[in-house]
Amino acid sequence: MVSLSLICGICGLLLAFVKSATRERIALQLLQNVQGPAVGRVLPGSDNDLLKDRKEVKLPDTTLLVFVGKKGAEVWSVAFESFAPGYGGPVGVVTGFDLSNDTLTGIGITSCTETPGLGLRVREPAFCDRFRGRGLADSLCISKDGGVIDAVSGATISSRAVCTAVRQNIKRYAAVKTALQGK
């Protein structure tokens, strides 16, 4: 038993080391391959480098990575990511906001391990587009919960998770906006 514990302990140490050595690289890869394309889709028409113009905004409960969309020199939109538990793990949703009229420019699903053919279909534009142009006061729940969003059929839990993440983003939006304009 001692040797099994010893082996497990050494393996754990080794993995902790590899994990910390690759953390930054993996974050960068995620930024380029997952968050970047999603942000590009939710902030259409921006002419700046969205990945370069990212800021860290400190909120009371967390530090948020905020992507800023510019047209010329003017900042017209922001986007950031929240997570909510879905059916097969956390679902990550990037939500874009138009700063001039406080509406949603769109949402993009970043990380999603839902069931292929069912829950995974929340990634499709058919579902994501239902959030475009919504205002902050809209009841962004699935219709079963009394909201205005039609869930993907057969994927209630996944659709609900997306709505929860979007509402989380909306809750943080006011704080992000003041933080950005305060600078």
Next chain:
Amino acid sequence: MAAMSLRQEFVKGLWKEIPPFRLVLGLCPALAITKTVDNGIGMGAAVIFVLVCSNILISALRNLIPKEVRIACFICVVATFVIIVELTMQAFFYSLYQKLGIFIPLIVVNCIPLGRAEAFASKYGVVYSAADGLGMGIGYAMSLTVLSAVREILGYGTFAGISLFGSDFEPFTFMVEAPGAFVCLGLLLGIMNAVGRRAKA
């Protein structure tokens, strides 16, 4: 196994006991990810790394590991190397990582590393175990490459993404669907058996 030769232990993984055709283990990734040659080679490389490292470590520790908990120890060692591969691939080959997805962590349970640990590395010395792991790993990588080449050429008309036949080629998409994987594996197994039997006769 009185007279073991290093060369023999290495070479046996390339034909006589080549996985997954002769040593019928590791079929799950062999069927699932062999749609394109890049996937096949990527998966093969991951398995080579895991096999060589786990064989060496397990062989080095073989006198320390009590018989009663050996499987737990093997799994622990194999899983560690698999996670190292997963993190490294995520950090440096992200597109490959996205394509192979769940099948990288599943190397732990595809039984080639565990099988070699139990059948070979726990009984023989470090150098022989390394040769065994390397041979088996390269054999597996070769098999996946051949399998994925057949499927990609027929199913997409490309080889490693390069178009072979021009636009007149009508892709035989059955080959890149799941049933095509079984048919292709079965045909290759049959061919290998036929060739092997003829060679023996």
